Amino acid sequence: MLRHRQRVAPGLQARDDFRAVVYACPPASSSNGVGGHAPSATRSARWHSHPRAEEAEMTERPSYASYVASVNDDDDNPIPELSTFLGCLERIRAGEGADGQPWPDASLPAGRRVALSRVERAAVGMLTVAEMLHAIDRCRSMATPDRHLDDGVVEGLFFACRGLAELEVRMLNAMIIAALAASPAASVPYADCLLGNIQPGLSDHAVQLVQQACAAKHPDSFIASLELERNYSAQRQARFDAERAAVERAANAAAVAAQAAADREAARSQGAKSK
Numbered sequence: 001m002l003r004h005r006q007r008v009a010p011g012l013q014a015r016d017d018f019r020a021v022v023y024a025c026p027p028a029s030s031s032n033g034v035g036g037h038a039p040s041a042t043r044s045a046r047w048h049s050h051p052r053a054e055e056a057e058m059t060e061r062p063s064y065a066s067y068v069a070s071v072n073d074d075d076d077n078p079i080p081e082l083s084t085f086l087g088c089l090e091r092i093r094a095g096e097g098a099d100g101q102p103w104p105d106a107s108l109p110a111g112r113r114v115a116l117s118r119v120e121r122a123a124v125g126m127l128t129v130a131e132m133l134h135a136i137d138r139c140r141s142m143a144t145p146d147r148h149l150d151d152g153v154v155e156g157l158f159f160a161c162r163g164l165a166e167l168e169v170r171m172l173n174a175m176i177i178a179a180l181a182a183s184p185a186a187s188v189p190y191a192d193c194l195l196g197n198i199q200p201g202l203s204d205h206a207v208q209l210v211q212q213a214c215a216a217k218h219p220d221s222f223i224a225s226l227e228l229e230r231n232y233s234a235q236r237q238a239r240f241d242a243e244r245a246a247v248e249r250a251a252n253a254a255a256v257a258a259q260a261a262a263d264r265e266a267a268r269s270q271g272a273k274s275k
Contacts (some may be wrong), residue, residue: 097121109188115195119171126164129157170207171195190214190221 097103097120103113136149136157193214215222 109192110196112192112195115171119168122164122168122171126161126168129161129164133157133161188221190218190225193218 097117103117105113105116108116133154136154140148194211197210197214
C-alpha cells in the first residue's frame with residue numbers, strides 16, 4: 001500500500017527516512033520485552049535489514065475511521081496514521097482548534113475551517129504569551145533581581161507574541177476578503193486555497209510563494225479576488241477618511257466652544273473690574 005513512498009524527491013530524503021523510522025515502530029506489546037519495548041539489538045537489526053517501504057508494510061497499523069483530513073487529499077502522498085508523530089502533527093495542521101477538535105461548522109469550505117482553527121490557536125497562544133509577559137513585568141517590580149527572568153527569555157516571548165499577531169492579521173485579512181462575497185463568488189476558490197495553505201511561522205517570502213501557487217491554480221478566482229480586495233481597500237480608506245473628518249470637525253467645534261467660553265469669561269471679568 002505504501003510502496004509509492006519510494007518515489008521521493010531528493011530534497012525530501014531526510015524527511016522520508018524519519019517517516020520510515022516512525023512507521024517501523026510497532027505498537028507496544030508484552031511480547032516485545034519489559035514494558036513493551038524491544039531490545040536495542042533487535043530494533044537495530046530490523047531497521048538495517050529492510051528497505052524503508054518494506055518496513056512500513058510489515059508494521060501492522062489499525063485504521064482510524066473517525067479521522068477526517070480536510071486539507072491533504074493527495075493519493076500519491078497520503079496522510080500518516082494518527083498513531084505516529086507525523087500523523088498527529090498532520091492532524092494538528094489540518095484544522096484542530098485550541099481545544100484540539102476540528103472546527104465544528106461543517107457547512108464552511110475546508111480552507112475556511114482550517115483558517116478559523118489556526119486563528120483560534122494563534123489567539124489563545126497570543127493571550128498566553130501576553131499573560132506571561134504581564135507576570136514578568138509584575139515580577140520585575142515586586143521581586144528581587146535574582147528572581148527576574150533573563151532578558152533573552154523576555155525577548156523570545158515578545159517575538160512569539162509578534163509572530164502570532166502577524167499570523168492572525170494575515171489570516172483575518174484573507175478571511176475578510178473571502179467573507180465579503182455574500183454568495184459563492186469567483187473569488188472564493190483562491191481565498192480558500194490561500195486560507196488552507198498559510199502555515200504558522202511562514203516568512204513573507206514563503207507567503208508570497210503560497211499566493212503565487214494559489215493564483216496559478218485558480219487564475220480567474222485570483223483576478224476576482226484582487227478586484228474584491230481593491231474594492232474593500234477603497235471602502236476601508238473611505239471609511240477611515242470619513243471618521244478622521246468627523247474627528248476633526250468635533251475637535252474644531254470643541255475648540256470654538258472653548259474659545260467662546262473663554263471670551264465670555266474674559267468679558268465678565270472685565271465688566272466686574274469696571275464696576
